[in-house]
Amino acid sequence: MEVLDPLDPMGPHGPIYGERTADALSAACQIVAALYRSPGEGLRDDLASGRLGKISDALAHDTGLDAPRGPHAPPDFDTLRSSYVSLFVSRVGGVPAPPYVGLARDVELMGPTVQRLRSDLEALGLRPNPQWRELPDHLAAVAEAVELLLERNRVGAALALTSTYLCAWFVRFADAVAAADDSGFYGEMSRFLRSVLKEVAPRA
């Protein structure tokens, strides 16, 4: 695994890491973007078609981790939707893992980390879609940003976003998801993604 200098991730002469890292990060962010948004037909299709399973398996292979079983034997879709609400949206007294990267660092929503993220995205030419009825630091949004950057071969910036924002959330909340997840699906995937991101962005 390449070593990333977070102060100058691009290096003076361009990327200092290889295609494999970018591929793995892209795959991980595809999964994050698909899993941590409200479960809809897209996720149902990704699970039913086996696409999510294939990507997870490939990602596990590339990073030397055990492949998660969840995508191959997911709970029924109603259970998934109910678990999603209970873990990430609303439950009595509060959800165990609000899916906002700012919460991994700040004491409240829309705090300084979100300001930084907005500023970083703006510097990268990205801004939240006004139709998006979620907060700008939602996991799925950040994952999409990383993926867009990778698509434009801006791997250093993608890695910096990952290590600064995404990893912090998974480090803090993956176990909380696993502890509270009756379905087992989100818990397993959260821990898997935490391990993947640690491999891909080791300085996080």
Place this chain on the structure above:
Amino acid sequence: MKRREFLKLSAASVGALMVASETQALKLPNPLARAPKAWYDGEVSTVLTYCENCFWKCGVRASVADGRVWKVDGYAKNPKSRGRLCPRGQGAVAQTYDPDRLKRPLIRMEGSERGEGKYREATWDEALSVIASGMLAIKERYGSESMAFFAHGSGDTWFGDYLPAAWATPNVGKPSVSLCTGPRETAAQWTFGRGIGGHEPIDWENTDYIVLVGHHIGEDTHNTQLQDFSLALKRGAKLVVVDPRFSVAASKADRWLPIKPGTDTALLLAWLNVLVTEGLYDKAYVERYTVGIEELTAHVQPFTPEWAAPITDLDPDAIRAVARELAAHAPRAVVPPGRHTVWYGNDTQRMRALYLVNTLLGNYGVEGGFYFAQPPYIEKYPHAAFPLEPSSGGCSGASGGETIDTGYRASVDHGKFFAKTTAVQELIPAMISGEPYRIAGLIAYGVNLFHSIPNVARTQEALKKLDLYVAIDVLPMDHVMWADVILPEATYLERYDDLVEIAHKTPFIELRQPAVEPLWDTKPGWWIARELGLRLGLEKYFDWPDIETYLDKRLSTIGSSLAKAKQAGTLVQRGRPYLSDWEQRNLDPFGTPSGKIELYSQSFADAGFDPMPVYEAPEEGPAGSYRLLYGRSPVHTFAKTQNNWVLMEMHGDNAVWIHTAEAASLGLKSGDYVWLENQDGVRDGPIAVFATERLRRDCVYMVHGFGHRAADMKIANARGASDTALMSRYRLDPISGGAGLRVNFVKLVPGAPRPRLPRLTKLAERSV
């Protein structure tokens, strides 16, 4: 792997971001290396609105930068705040940015039970359609009256008045009436012919002598009331506090009367006795403005201080001295009515006695006593006439409606109470028994059903029997997660509400306007009510396209506009605070049948009630138990704010106060943990013991609002005990419908474990 495949997969989910420009930075600097810009370093705008963190409705200035509210301050030109704000108001921003907020509509999973907490997300259209379909089915099967609405908070305009009246149900309850101010307002209506109102009209700035009876100013903090009270004491006003507990107010008092709980009426009757028998009352005032002094004079003869002393456990000389001091300072002497007056079930009569003391002092409508609080002038929106008039009342009292034949069935508690009020707790039995007819559906707006209504087990049983239960709220409180459909409301910083009309010495209108856009897919109450109304076929009552049109229309009736109101925030009018103001205009301020203050109430006599107050001894508790008293925390509002870490850092749990000697007799000391078990075997806790001599030996005391029991409650859960959980009994006031709550008794059961809870500071760091 091929990335292009993943991008294809991703295409279905892309939607959060847009590419803004191609002039992108060459690299992303390390974000953590940069010092964050302070929010106030950039452009900060100010939005005038009013607070929602308690019912005082203080005018506030919200400071907004980068689309976020960072700070809320009092608004100097608003008579409710005068530029100051309490901790609850300042901490309210944390609620808007609480990650636990309800975020989008939820529908209970098919096959799951109420209370199981299994939900799926839904669109607004689906959620509202499910509700409308359920309501229409109930109407078809049982009639529109079989839908009940419970509401609390500023938005209760929409769900306690507007929508229920348009839908046509009289079964609308607000805890602010029968669980709070009902007796106070009913007594005032039948004594003065006027209510007290949400802003108690005490002429603090001119009074010289104050007697608080069970009134915890400083603990139940109402911003300007506390300011005025403090200024009065600073000016040299004398203070007497009547309370079984040495409260914060008592600590400022010249005299503390540690009365036996439940005997206040005896004390008030003794004061009436002294004022009458010693000829200390204001004879000119009484002659001119009252009826019934002869009857009252005869009535109070037996109630000497010596008669009251053994009942109240007070020194008769102290009782007499306070009556004389009141008279010596009259009319600039006042016994304020307090707010939460549902104590022992005979509460309207107690409040009548309190008003009669004030009347004999000649202070009603006079400087230094009570002023006349006039509501501001403004017209309603000219919608089509509702089939039923709103009848639930509010902080300023019950409306006392249902006096005409409306063509609809009366509320299920109709006939229980003289005042024709609707008592929220009395609507619940009909959900279980179906008598006199079935309540099959409930919309609960902003009411914590499990922390405000006594007999929680009965409420839960009732919820299970409903055909439709809808909760509209900001946070996923315990009762919310029982609903079939949950609708997330925007917080007060994100929404408009109807105009608030404050009856006051200088009547005023407050505007609520959004400081920022609602987060997530939350909606304001007015929008929810209107959209639901449209789906229910109630279009003619919702002919305004949006709230801006509605508000602008109303404001135009006073020569203003929404644009002007947004700039001003508060619109102040002139009042008529004193009797002299009314007499100059040949107006009669007293709306009683006699047109005067009624010391003797013929209306009560005709209805079979005592026309003048009579003392009833309170029921005693089982041996070894203590009467359960409760009160407020100055930094919390009811049970609403215990998940706010900013406020919990200031007051993070409650303790049970018990006299030191009683604690010692039980082998307890401060810091020990106990269970509290009431007369019916209901147990709650663990709760810490606070052994103190600031309380009588026959009662215990705890602050209301703590003791949430929810496995995943991260901040509020398991901190202290719930007084409501221990209120399995209440005693109804047959006149007002108030539920007397101080009729429960508890034992302290030693041996409870000290709860192993994370430190609040640690939770604050996690913010979840």
